[in-house]
Amino acid sequence: MEHIVKGIFGHLVTLSDSEWKEVSSHFKLKKYPNKSYLLREGQIANETFFIIKGCCRAFHNFDGKEKNICFSRENCWETDVDSFFNNKPSATYIQAIEDMTVLSLTLDNKLRLFKYHQRFERYFRILAEQMITYLLDVLIKRDTLCAEKRFLALKKRQAWVFQRIPQYHIASFLGISATSFSLIQKDLLLKNSV
Known part of the structure; x- marks a missing residue:
């Protein structure tokens, strides 16, 4: 010890x-x-x-x-x-x-x-x-931030959360539904692939 x-x-x-x-x-x-x-x-x-x-x-x-x-x-x-x-x-x-x-x-x-x-x-x-x-x-x-910006701010400050915490818990933390979380994630993937 x-x-x-x-x-x-x-x-x-x-x-x-x-x-x-x-x-x-x-x-x-x-x-x-x-x-x-x-x-x-x-x-x-x-x-x-x-x-x-x-x-x-x-x-x-x-x-x-x-x-x-x-x-x-x-x-x-x-x-x-x-x-x-x-x-x-x-x-x-x-x-x-x-x-x-x-x-x-x-x-x-x-x-x-x-x-x-x-x-x-x-x-x-x-x-x-x-x-x-x-x-x-x-x-x-x-x-003060929209859901997408809250998502990005969390990803910037605590990226580890996205590897270890279930998405529905992250959605709850961000104050959004699990469906909205998935849509934001999908939108960001599409934006980054362009």
Whole structure:
């Protein structure tokens, strides 16, 4: 476990072997099979997940329809942030789209890391800033761009999604039907072949 944690955070901080052992003790290695849930709506998000292998989606139900919020893959963190920090029921689901291996970190252990290793606090602050920037970009694009431009923006920013995420989930994320998604994809292929 120590070699995994050191591989992820080794660029942040230089620690002795005993310190790496102590830092590693804050994490748990977990596996989730494809289609299993890391978190369900209504549960408290007691942990945040660093994805070592696999990918997942975060979504919520809106009028009985699943609405994808984001997709995460290797080297990303995933949780319901509001539930995690405020100890309240989650408004979202987090579901594995592939078999996943993750490191889980509870809030208490995260705060302990911050207290004893300040570089971890800086690391997580920068991650939070990047997440806020990303989410604002997604919201603005969702409200201001037509479906085709949203499709292209996602392809530019997260091309991996188109290789690993089912099309109907991508369509939901883009706020379009699966049929519209297929038509946009077909139109773009025709435009690029001319």
